[in-house]
């Protein structure tokens with residue numbers, strides 16, 4: 001099949017590259033010439049494990065090319081996937097201006113039957129809007145507008161695309177159904193379930209799934225708060241809950257609150273859809289509010305255990321919204337660090353992949369060579385992202401460089417006994433705090449949370 005992809009971000013670039021890996025002939029276009037130039041020079045604009053190698057392989061095989069010229073790409077394509085951003089507007093609604101611009105750029109160049117496939121996450125009814133826009137711009141065009149939401153996760157995007165839990169396709173057009181079946185045949189032949197449905201249902205599946213996961217995270221975070229008050233261990237609670245197959249263990253890791261380019265914006269967009277439809281989505285509203293509060297109060301949590309932060313140094317390990325990506329969108333660090341600075345702290349930070357983005361987004365932080373460098377002289381070391389490399393830090397070495405050995409672990413990466421043996425007072429999420437063997441247990445995160453609730 002001849003496929004076009006509009007947008008070479010986290011989704012478009014992975015989609016285009018993986019579709020080439022499935023044997024299709026793919027042209028990816030982007031509005032940003034510097035991205036296309038970088039790709040054409042063998043570079044990769046994002047960090048995603050395995051992606052650079054796969055791009056190189058597919059370019060060498062002649063199945064993957066990059067261009068800024070939508071007019072050169074469109075006319076002979078069987079399907080054109082749109083994977084541009086749909087960021088949140090200030091009122092929470094999805095901003096569809098990039099999508100509309102892409103459709104507008106595409107319309108004059110359509111020739112022959114083409115499936116215009118929305119990969120971007122878009123509110124219910126957006127496909128109808130694209131159809132209307134195309135009908136107005138190109139009443140003669142032979143197109144089917146298809147919804148095909150993407151479920152890949154940054155950090156494991158290639159595996160997620162190549163071995164999906166499910167592929168969702170929404171269209172009533174029989175030619176488009178057949179085309180989409182052919183495009184995904186290598187995956188469905190290998191056992192991937194295909195949910196073929198109407199366009200509105202398909203559009204809603206994506207939001208309903210993301211909002212559900214957001215609810216799950218907010219739920220375990222609140223259970224973790226309760227654990228801190230009651231002296232229970234949230235990790236074991238999650239384990240005990242998660243063994244029930246109706247619940248499942250995944251997305252039950254308490255932490256600093258969900259971030260990233262999807263959960264916050266998709267929950268807000270779903271709420272906005274609910275409001276417009278007159279259906280109050282109370283559970284999702286609560287999950288979204290709980291998460292916002294949690295992130296807003298992160299610095300207060302730190303202050304509650306570390307004391308007055310004025311003139312102190314705080315080390316932050318991990319800046320990206322999760323491990324495995326360089327994506328900083330809605331990262332907890334963007335809430336925590338400015339507030340630490342506002343309270344007078346100097347923030348020294350390290351992230352394996354997020355340093356470049358952080359330079360612009362977090363003015364005033366000291367970006368450090370590694371975790372040990374970041375921890376130099378710190379009153380508290382805060383672990384914010386679950387990078388595997390942090391799990392294997394040499395804690396003795398870390399204890400040797402800090403000012404005060406206090407480790408605040410927002411990802412529960414460490415064994416409390418091990419941390420206290422290394423000489424740290426240890427505060428994690430939803431677990432009893434552990435004091436260094438030779439000090440009295442002065443730290444208790446429950447105290448942090450009640451203080452932060454009042455902040």
Ligand SMILES: NC(=O)c1ccc[n+]([C@@H]2O[C@H](COP(=O)([O-])OP(=O)(O)OC[C@H]3O[C@@H](n4cnc5c(N)ncnc54)[C@H](O)[C@@H]3O)[C@@H](O)[C@H]2O)c1
Pocket residue numbers: 006007008009010011012029030031032035083084085086098099101102105119120121122150151152153154261262
């Ligand atoms: N990032 C994820 O993990 C993820 C997962 C599933 C779904 N999604 C959804 O996929 C969509 C894309 O997300 P993303 O993270 O890849 O975004 P992104 O911001 O990383 O990439 C969007 C790309 O589209 C390009 N673009 C914008 N307007 C264009 C136009 N008119 N013509 C050509 N190119 C254009 C931009 O230059 C950019 O390279 C969003 O709707 C998002 O919600 C994202």
